[in-house]
Amino acid sequence: MSALLGVAIVVSIALLPFVVFKASRIASGRSVALIAALGTPWGGLAAATLAASALGAACLFGARARLAAALGGLVVLAIAVARAADVLTPAGNRIVRISPGIGCWLLLLAFALIATNALTRFRLGPLFRVACLAVAGLLIYGAFAAGLFDRLSVMREYVVNESTFWHEGRRHLALAFGSLVAAVAAGLPLGIFCHREPRLRNAILQTLNLLQTIPSIALFGILMVPLGALAAAVPALGALGIRGIGAAPAELALFLYSLLPIVANTAVGLGRVSPSTIEAARGMGLNESQVLTQIELVLAMPVIVTGIRIVLVQNIGLVTIAALIGGGGFGTFVFQGVGQTAIDLVLLGAIPTVALAFICAIVLDAVVELLGERRVAS
Amino acid sequence: MIQIEALTKRYGTRTVVDAVSMQVERGSIAVLVGTSGSGKSTLLRMINLLVRPTSGRVTIDGEDTSGLPVHELRRRIGYVIQGNGLFPHRTVAQNIATVPRLLGWPRPRIGARVDELLGIFELEPAQYAGKYPHELSGGQQQRVGVARALAAEPAVLLMDEPFGALDPIIRAKAQDDLLEIQRKFGTTILLVTHDMDEAFKLGHHVGVMSGGRLLQFDRPARLLTHPADPFVSRLTGTADRSLRILSLIKAGEAAEPGARDGLTVPADASLRDALALLVWHGADVSAVTEADGTRIGQLTLQGILARGRAP
Numbered sequence: 197m198s199a200l201l202g203v204a205i206v207v208s209i210a211l212l213p214f215v216v217f218k219a220s221r222i223a224s225g226r227s228v229a230l231i232a233a234l235g236t237p238w239g240g241l242a243a244a245t246l247a248a249s250a251l252g253a254a255c256l257f258g259a260r261a262r263l264a265a266a267l268g269g270l271v272v273l274a275i276a277v278a279r280a281a282d283v284l285t286p287a288g289n290r291i292v293r294i295s296p297g298i299g300c301w302l303l304l305l306a307f308a309l310i311a312t313n314a315l316t317r318f319r320l321g322p323l324f325r326v327a328c329l330a331v332a333g334l335l336i337y338g339a340f341a342a343g344l345f346d347r348l349s350v351m352r353e354y355v356v357n358e359s360t361f362w363h364e365g366r367r368h369l370a371l372a373f374g375s376l377v378a379a380v381a382a383g384l385p386l387g388i389f390c391h392r393e394p395r396l397r398n399a400i401l402q403t404l405n406l407l408q409t410i411p412s413i414a415l416f417g418i419l420m421v422p423l424g425a426l427a428a429a430v431p432a433l434g435a436l437g438i439r440g441i442g443a444a445p446a447e448l449a450l451f452l453y454s455l456l457p458i459v460a461n462t463a464v465g466l467g468r469v470s471p472s473t474i475e476a477a478r479g480m481g482l483n484e485s486q487v488l489t490q491i492e493l494v495l496a497m498p499v500i501v502t503g504i505r506i507v508l509v510q511n512i513g514l515v516t517i518a519a520l521i522g523g524g525g526f527g528t529f530v531f532q533g534v535g536q537t538a539i540d541l542v543l544l545g546a547i548p549t550v551a552l553a554f555i556c557a558i559v560l561d562a563v564v565e566l567l568g569e570r571r572v573a574s
Numbered sequence: 575m576i577q578i579e580a581l582t583k584r585y586g587t588r589t590v591v592d593a594v595s596m597q598v599e600r601g602s603i604a605v606l607v608g609t610s611g612s613g614k615s616t617l618l619r620m621i622n623l624l625v626r627p628t629s630g631r632v633t634i635d636g637e638d639t640s641g642l643p644v645h646e647l648r649r650r651i652g653y654v655i656q657g658n659g660l661f662p663h664r665t666v667a668q669n670i671a672t673v674p675r676l677l678g679w680p681r682p683r684i685g686a687r688v689d690e691l692l693g694i695f696e697l698e699p700a701q702y703a704g705k706y707p708h709e710l711s712g713g714q715q716q717r718v719g720v721a722r723a724l725a726a727e728p729a730v731l732l733m734d735e736p737f738g739a740l741d742p743i744i745r746a747k748a749q750d751d752l753l754e755i756q757r758k759f760g761t762t763i764l765l766v767t768h769d770m771d772e773a774f775k776l777g778h779h780v781g782v783m784s785g786g787r788l789l790q791f792d793r794p795a796r797l798l799t800h801p802a803d804p805f806v807s808r809l810t811g812t813a814d815r816s817l818r819i820l821s822l823i824k825a826g827e828a829a830e831p832g833a834r835d836g837l838t839v840p841a842d843a844s845l846r847d848a849l850a851l852l853v854w855h856g857a858d859v860s861a862v863t864e865a866d867g868t869r870i871g872q873l874t875l876q877g878i879l880a881r882g883r884a885p
Binding site: 472475477479 | 624646647649655656657658659660661673676719722723732
């Protein structure tokens with residue numbers, strides 16, 4: 197796989213547009229190749245370094261060497277794209293827009309794939325993976341904070357929307373985590389109930405499964421009607437923010453979507469606890485609540501947390517759509533950008549959403565692994 | 575002492591345990607044998623109330639079990655099941671400490687008890703206390719299971735096919751360990767198995783169950799010589815019963831006066847072993863010696879054969 201990626205990288209450097217230059221936010225773009233963007237000495241140097249990194253990442257045998265080459269490529273890529281934006285922006289001009297072109301994105305993807313592929317070869321422990329994530333996050337944050345990318349179009353959009361960006365970010369997290377907490381609070385008991393009452397288990401899981409098949413926009417729409425009627429009938433609720441549009445239907449829809457993974461995983465996790473373990477626990481005099489909290493739930497926890505991981509990653513994505521009905525979150529920028537045909541604004545909403553989902557996935561995977569480490573059934 | 579009176583369990587119209595009465599003497603081992611579905615496990619589980627009896631009564635050392643809160647009762651009865659049922663998320667030490675912790679023992683006492691039990695079961699505390707069950711061999715897991723059941727010094731130990739998952743060599747060792755521990759602590763044990771050899775090896779008394787009824791509850795030799803039911807003799811086997819009887823008698827008990835030179839048999843060997851030795855060497859007499867080497871008498875081929883003859 198690495199060899200193919202290496203070829204893709206070299207092709208990307210040579211042929212594809214590295215950055216796109218637009219005279220204004222909505223003007224049509226002009227593609228600029230890497231060497232043309234940076235000027236002769238630096239452009240050639242950057243292209244040569246990237247090609248060397250690519251060949252190294254693709255052809256070296258040791259995972260360690262491949263990882264080093266790919267990381268080096270990522271650093272050169274970041275500097276090159278930032279530098280290209282600096283060079284192409286006329287002094288003092290705040291209207292031109294310079295965004296990464298398809299070649300730049302392909303390089304990013306290829307180097308990132310090789311780096312993660314090499315990382316998986318090391319079979320890093322869960323804590324070490326989270327530490328790697330933290331270091332990478334700090335470095336990327338540092339690059340942004342130091343203003344390295346300030347002349348790129350996405351950061352131009354960020355500067356314009358700075359205060360709303362963080363506000364929508366908090367809304368995004370509040371919606372995603374709020375619905376998760378509610379789903380765990382309701383789903384855990386429901387999952388336990390499913391485990392205890394096998395006859396009702398299928399009916400409950402089928403119902404929740406049906407909910408999952410409703411497209412998210414349709415569900416938001418469906419919920420508008422009863423919530424709107426409720427707000428009209430009980431004005432006090434409307435004053436609390438429970439209305440047909442806004443956060444309430446979004447929260448409710450996300451909650452409903454979240455139930456199936458939590459309930460199903462709780463039931464499956466409890467079902468996998470060995471009957472002889474439970475029999476022994478009862479026989480030694482643990483009462484029913486002790487058996488549940490000290491034995492069954494603890495042993496089912498890795499599976500339950502896997503459900504939580506599914507819900508969280510799914511919610512972070514779905515919250516984006518909640519912006520359509522006024523729920524807020526990063527989706528606000530996405531839909532504004534679509535409305536204005538401003539792709540940079542779309543990216544301002546999409547990139548942090550993807551980053552959030554990625555971070556949550558890695559952290560929760562690590563939690564699952566830590567919980568599961570000593571729980572191998574005997 | 576466990577006293578069982580007319581204990582019955584019915585599920586709907588199906589009677590699983592049918593009016594069983596028996597008594598396990600304090601400090602003795604009683605073994606229940608029977609085919610699967612004979613009701614022996616259900617009978618055992620009615621003693622610690624994992625199964626509620628339909629009717630009948632169980633008393634332990636004179637105290638009616640139905641009068642106690644069920645969790646309190648179970649904490650006073652050791653319980654070992656097949657496949658050991660260890661908690662996979664707890665260390666060996668935490669597993670053993672389960673019941674003492676439920677009983678609220680002070681920490682130092684729990685620690686001392688855990689170390690003591692690990693020592694008795696030949697599991698070096700420094701090495702094994704912090705291990706998880708899946709890091710142990712099957713035999714070690716089984717020993718931890720028994721240690722856990724004995725942790726709170728129960729007067730009564732219930733064992734449901736405790737050695738069923740072990741291979742023959744480890745099983746024999748586990749049985750020897752159990753006999754030694756029973757002698758050491760004087761625990762009253764009721765054990766369920768479908769393995770007749772295990773029953774004869776461990777039981778001071780053996781009960782044979784079939785179809786929910788206790789057909790006979792007697793000393794092992796009596797089951798062989800005076801079976802109360804055709805099923806009992808079928809289960810104990812008729813072809814080799816003379817040899818089984820010999821295997822139940824110790825050489826020391828059967829020694830006759832006299833002291834010959836030549837072959838020697840230890841006093842705690844069975845007559846079956848002594849017979850095998852004589853046949854092997856083509857001899858017809860052997861001396862019987864104590865562990866310290868003193869001679870206490872002799873065994874003759876004729877004498878041994880007479881012991882195995884039908885009454």
